[in-house]
Amino acid sequence: MNAARGIEGRIRLAALLILVGLAIEAITLRVLHPLSFIAFASLGVLAIGLGIVVFLLALLKAGEAPTS
Amino acid sequence: MSFELIGLLAVSAVLLVAFAVRPGLTRDRGGRALAFVALFVLPSLALAVGFGAHVEKSKRTEFCLSCHVMEPYGKSLRIDDSEYLPAGHVQNNRVDREEACFTCHTTYALYGDVKAKLGGLRHLAVNYLGSPPDTIELYEPYNNRECLHCHSGARSFEENDAHAETDTTMAALKANRLSCLSSGCHDFVHDVHQVDALEMWNGGHR
Numbered sequence: 139m140n141a142a143r144g145i146e147g148r149i150r151l152a153a154l155l156i157l158v159g160l161a162i163e164a165i166t167l168r169v170l171h172p173l174s175f176i177a178f179a180s181l182g183v184l185a186i187g188l189g190i191v192v193f194l195l196a197l198l199k200a201g202e203a204p205t206s
Numbered sequence: 207m208s209f210e211l212i213g214l215l216a217v218s219a220v221l222l223v224a225f226a227v228r229p230g231l232t233r234d235r236g237g238r239a240l241a242f243v244a245l246f247v248l249p250s251l252a253l254a255v256g257f258g259a260h261v262e263k264s265k266r267t268e269f270c271l272s273c274h275v276m277e278p279y280g281k282s283l284r285i286d287d288s289e290y291l292p293a294g295h296v297q298n299n300r301v302d303r304e305e306a307c308f309t310c311h312t313t314y315a316l317y318g319d320v321k322a323k324l325g326g327l328r329h330l331a332v333n334y335l336g337s338p339p340d341t342i343e344l345y346e347p348y349n350n351r352e353c354l355h356c357h358s359g360a361r362s363f364e365e366n367d368a369h370a371e372t373d374t375t376m377a378a379l380k381a382n383r384l385s386c387l388s389s390g391c392h393d394f395v396h397d398v399h400q401v402d403a404l405e406m407w408n409g410g411h412r
Contacts, residue, residue, distance in 0.1 A: 149241065
């Protein structure tokens with residue numbers, strides 16, 4: 139039960155991180171300035187990348203967790 | 207931003223909100239498959255498409271001129287004298303006005319635009335972390351290749367008296383041994399230090 143909650147917590151965190159990253163991507167694509175690319179390439183890519191990694195880790199944990 | 211990208215971001219956002227609110231959706235096989243799409247496939251796609259959109263956006267003239275230091279260069283595109291090479295090209299639609307800077311300032315080589323963008327990152331660092339030089343210079347002498355990309359093969363170029371002056375002139379131009387911007391040829395370029403004193407074209411507005 140706790141393992142499932144932990145995995146769901148990671149899924150939630152991954153979804154939120156990716157949402158933040160996509161919001162940054164959407165905002166930076168609206169702004170025509172070199173710094174908008176820097177914001178996308180640093181903050182946006184970092185948030186989306188982290189979210190994907192957290193999700194993949196959650197998948198690994200789910201694979202390890204005992205099935206009930 | 208294209209409709210495809212807006213759609214991709216919107217679909218991703220809806221699915222992500224669903225998984226953020228109800229992470230328990232991943233308990234069954236279908237939910238896990240959907241989670242894989244929402245948390246891995248779509249974000250990866252959005253990153254790739256977003257990066258491509260940013261690169262395309264950075265080709266725009268407006269993008270280049272958004273930095274204060276580039277304003278005189280933008281102004282030089284409106285000099286009311288077609289002897290000035292960039293002004294003559296932009297005002298007569300010889301280059302796409304929306305991508306005027308990028309058209310003449312990239313290598314056109316394989317991945318040349320990526321190399322140009324990496325150079326652009328260096329410009330940003332100098333602009334925000336250092337101090338831009340009074341006179342901005344190219345990293346290396348302007349390469350005729352950028353001109354020949356359009357002019358090579360054109361009758362106006364190939365049969366021009368000055369270009370075909372001697373047997374070696376045309377070969378030297380095409381081999382970049384003789385610059386198109388040589389003194390006495392097409393040597394009026396941006397001239398940013400004089401631009402405020404020059405007359406500007408009003409863009410055809412009366």
